[in-house]
Amino acid sequence: MKYVYWLFPFALIACNNEPQSKVSEEPTPVEITVLPSWNEGTTKDAIIAYVTAVTDEKSNNYIPIPDRIATFDNDGNLWAEQPAYFQLFFAMDRVKAMATEHPEWKDEQPFKAVLEDDMATLKELGMKGIGEILMTTHAGNTTVEFDALVKEWIATAEHPTKNVGYDELVYQPMLELLQYLRANGFKTYIVSGGGVDFMRAFVSPIYGIPSEQILGSRIKTEFDYNNGDPMIKRLPELDYYDDKDGKPLNIQKIIGKKPVFSSGNSDGDLQMMQWAASNKYKSFMLYVHHTDSIREWAYDRDSHIGRLDKGLDQAISDGWTVIDMEKDWKVIYPFELIK
Amino acid sequence: MKYVYWLFPFALIACNNEPQSKVSEEPTPVEITVLPSWNEGTTKDAIIAYVTAVTDEKSNNYIPIPDRIATFDNDGNLWAEQPAYFQLFFAMDRVKAMATEHPEWKDEQPFKAVLEDDMATLKELGMKGIGEILMTTHAGNTTVEFDALVKEWIATAEHPTKNVGYDELVYQPMLELLQYLRANGFKTYIVSGGGVDFMRAFVSPIYGIPSEQILGSRIKTEFDYNNGDPMIKRLPELDYYDDKDGKPLNIQKIIGKKPVFSSGNSDGDLQMMQWAASNKYKSFMLYVHHTDSIREWAYDRDSHIGRLDKGLDQAISDGWTVIDMEKDWKVIYPFELIK
Numbered sequence: 001m002k003y004v005y006w007l008f009p010f011a012l013i014a015c016n017n018e019p020q021s022k023v024s025e026e027p028t029p030v031e032i033t034v035l036p037s038w039n040e041g042t043t044k045d046a047i048i049a050y051v052t053a054v055t056d057e058k059s060n061n062y063i064p065i066p067d068r069i070a071t072f073d074n075d076g077n078l079w080a081e082q083p084a085y086f087q088l089f090f091a092m093d094r095v096k097a098m099a100t101e102h103p104e105w106k107d108e109q110p111f112k113a114v115l116e117d118d119m120a121t122l123k124e125l126g127m128k129g130i131g132e133i134l135m136t137t138h139a140g141n142t143t144v145e146f147d148a149l150v151k152e153w154i155a156t157a158e159h160p161t162k163n164v165g166y167d168e169l170v171y172q173p174m175l176e177l178l179q180y181l182r183a184n185g186f187k188t189y190i191v192s193g194g195g196v197d198f199m200r201a202f203v204s205p206i207y208g209i210p211s212e213q214i215l216g217s218r219i220k221t222e223f224d225y226n227n228g229d230p231m232i233k234r235l236p237e238l239d240y241y242d243d244k245d246g247k248p249l250n251i252q253k254i255i256g257k258k259p260v261f262s263s264g265n266s267d268g269d270l271q272m273m274q275w276a277a278s279n280k281y282k283s284f285m286l287y288v289h290h291t292d293s294i295r296e297w298a299y300d301r302d303s304h305i306g307r308l309d310k311g312l313d314q315a316i317s318d319g320w321t322v323i324d325m326e327k328d329w330k331v332i333y334p335f336e337l338i339k
Numbered sequence: 340m341k342y343v344y345w346l347f348p349f350a351l352i353a354c355n356n357e358p359q360s361k362v363s364e365e366p367t368p369v370e371i372t373v374l375p376s377w378n379e380g381t382t383k384d385a386i387i388a389y390v391t392a393v394t395d396e397k398s399n400n401y402i403p404i405p406d407r408i409a410t411f412d413n414d415g416n417l418w419a420e421q422p423a424y425f426q427l428f429f430a431m432d433r434v435k436a437m438a439t440e441h442p443e444w445k446d447e448q449p450f451k452a453v454l455e456d457d458m459a460t461l462k463e464l465g466m467k468g469i470g471e472i473l474m475t476t477h478a479g480n481t482t483v484e485f486d487a488l489v490k491e492w493i494a495t496a497e498h499p500t501k502n503v504g505y506d507e508l509v510y511q512p513m514l515e516l517l518q519y520l521r522a523n524g525f526k527t528y529i530v531s532g533g534g535v536d537f538m539r540a541f542v543s544p545i546y547g548i549p550s551e552q553i554l555g556s557r558i559k560t561e562f563d564y565n566n567g568d569p570m571i572k573r574l575p576e577l578d579y580y581d582d583k584d585g586k587p588l589n590i591q592k593i594i595g596k597k598p599v600f601s602s603g604n605s606d607g608d609l610q611m612m613q614w615a616a617s618n619k620y621k622s623f624m625l626y627v628h629h630t631d632s633i634r635e636w637a638y639d640r641d642s643h644i645g646r647l648d649k650g651l652d653q654a655i656s657d658g659w660t661v662i663d664m665e666k667d668w669k670v671i672y673p674f675e676l677i678k
Contacts, residue, residue, distance in 0.1 A: 066549055069551075143591060187551075196592070196595070197595070200595045210405055211594065211595030211596055212408075212526075212593065212594045212595060212596065214595065218592060221588050221591065221592070222584075222588075223584040223587050223588055223610055223614075225610070225613060228613075228617075229617060230587070230610075230613050230614055230617050232587065232588065232591050239592075245561075245562040248562050248569070248571065249560050249561075249562055249571065252482060252560065252571050253535070253557060253560070253578075254551065254593050255550065255551045256535070256536070256539045256550030256551060256553065257550055257551065271562055271564070271569075274564060274567075274569050275562075275569055278567075278568060278569050
């Protein structure tokens with residue numbers, strides 16, 4: 001099926017927002033296939049109906065381009081998050097790489113568990129252990145050094161069961177959704193509980209989202225003039241946790257506008273959804289429901305990772321759109337298209 | 340004098356940053372007057388020479404569009420800041436408006452001094468007094484309420500000596516510089532010690548800078564679901580002070596890229612300048628020097644507001660560009676053009 005697809009000039013107005021701009025007319029429509037990796041059905045129809053309504057200048061639901069803010073969670077929403085958040089695998093690989101300089105880790109938790117791939121003990125050690133692993137591996141360096149470490153890791157690391165690079169486990173239908181929204185004048189943001197500097201090191205070319213449109217958790221930093229060669233040092237202390245309430249608050253701090261389109265997959269995204277749902281403009285709330293145990297993973301209310309429980313209840317009661325991954329998506333990963 | 344001026348498509352690429360973008364060629368040049376309110380001379384020449392060099396694809400100094408990040412201080416840099424920061428006048432006007440509900444303020448400092456326009460006592464009470472005035476007037480409401488209060492104030496308030504609206508005291512030459520940079524593919528940001536929500540309430544249409552490109556100081560906030568009508572409450576505690584070291588740190592937190600063009604007018608901007616100066620790309624550091632005691636104000640090393648001392652030293656020693664407001668600017672304010 002083909003839909004009318006609006007091309008570039010939107011994006012221009014969306015980001016420049018200048019009163020003196022001469023580009024104010026809707027551009028010439030071009031025929032193109034929209035959301036090709038989505039199966040026909042109510043989910044795809046709902047997305048297209050929404051975008052069509054809010055970009056129609058004659059509609060009561062029209063949204064001015066500068067207000068077309070779309071926020072997407074990352075883990076479990078734009079890429080997979082099982083059997084553990086991919087950033088934790090990065091941290092564990094860092095512990096292994098750093099272990100030669102820390103012989104004491106052989107006998108010290110939580111490092112011992114990481115070095116022995118003892119996931120059961122790691123789980124027992126809980127958030128305190130994971131926090132220690134994250135701070136040890138994410139701090140104590142500069143922003144430039146950390147960026148290089150992540151780039152090096154993502155270029156070579158492989159997912160433990162899927163045996164492909166972690167960055168290959170992004171969701172093709174969501175990549176198409178991001179593109180479709182941008183082509184319709186939406187400014188797409190990532191708003192993730194994951195580390196902002198971890199994401200920024202590699203996701204921009206994958207998602208087409210520049211670093212300044214990526215919001216996430218972060219650790220404290222310190223500026224050092226360093227005799228004219230300034231650096232920003234990363235300190236082992238949490239600065240901001242971009243999850244739950246932290247999501248709408250960070251959106252307000254950094255973007256200063258309420259999203260009209262919000263997409264997530266867990267209860268950690270619920271407040272962001274509620275915030276978007278309260279927009280004076282017609283808004284769209286989209287939950288990814290992990291229902292595909294074969295191609296991806298199936299989990300929701302009882303999962304330790306990406307638990308979707310209260311969010312699913314509110315989605316159902318408030319009529320938000322829920323993606324049934326198994327039924328709605330023709331393919332999950334981009335590499336399926338090439339095969 | 341006329342210069343070659345590059346038009347719109349740049350902005351598109353700068354914000355969309357999509358690998359699949361089809362717009363990658365330099366646009367057709369159009370003749371237009373560049374920086375018309377700037378007198379001919381070394382300052383104007385230096386700006387144009389820089390922009391010309393870094394936007395020339397054949398130059399070794401070429402900067403890819405997504406990396407053309409330009410950061411501008413606000414107070415004393417894009418608009419005036421004398422005899423006190425304009426946001427303080429807003430706070431004082433708020434104290435007066437709120438005083439009917441606080442009869443006790445007649446005898447209580449720092450409010451008594453505000454109600455009596457006793458600037459000498461206010462100055463004596465120092466940062467502690469000013470902090471109390473700011474928290475009392477900026478917190479205890481929602482983001483929506485605060486935005487409305489600022490909009491209402493800016494629409495009616497007048498500067499105590501210039502007798503025009505505060506928003507008329509923006510610098511025309513800097514408005515032209517912002518436009519010129521954007522027309523050349525730069526993404527323009529405000530990075531100010533002033534309150535981010537105060538600025539966002541009215542500066543976007545003036546400067547052509549959307550809320551998501553405004554960084555500033557802010558107070559803590561709290562999300563309240565409020566039975567389905569969620570609000571963000573403003574709390575009387577500082578969350579981030581966007582000055583000095585806080586500027587490059589906030590740029591890294593929010594933008595995630597090092598600026599190539601940085602403009603300020605005080606020592607509070609020095610770390611942001613140093614950060615830009617360390618860019619791997621050719622960068623441009625621009626200080627506004629307040630030298631015009633007739634049309635604006637003349638102050639630098641000894642000023643309590645907008646002190647420019649260490650910054651001026653480093654600008655001179657490192658060859659940064661310093662605007663001599665009296666000599667370099669034909670007009671200061673937009674209303675001079677209309678007269």
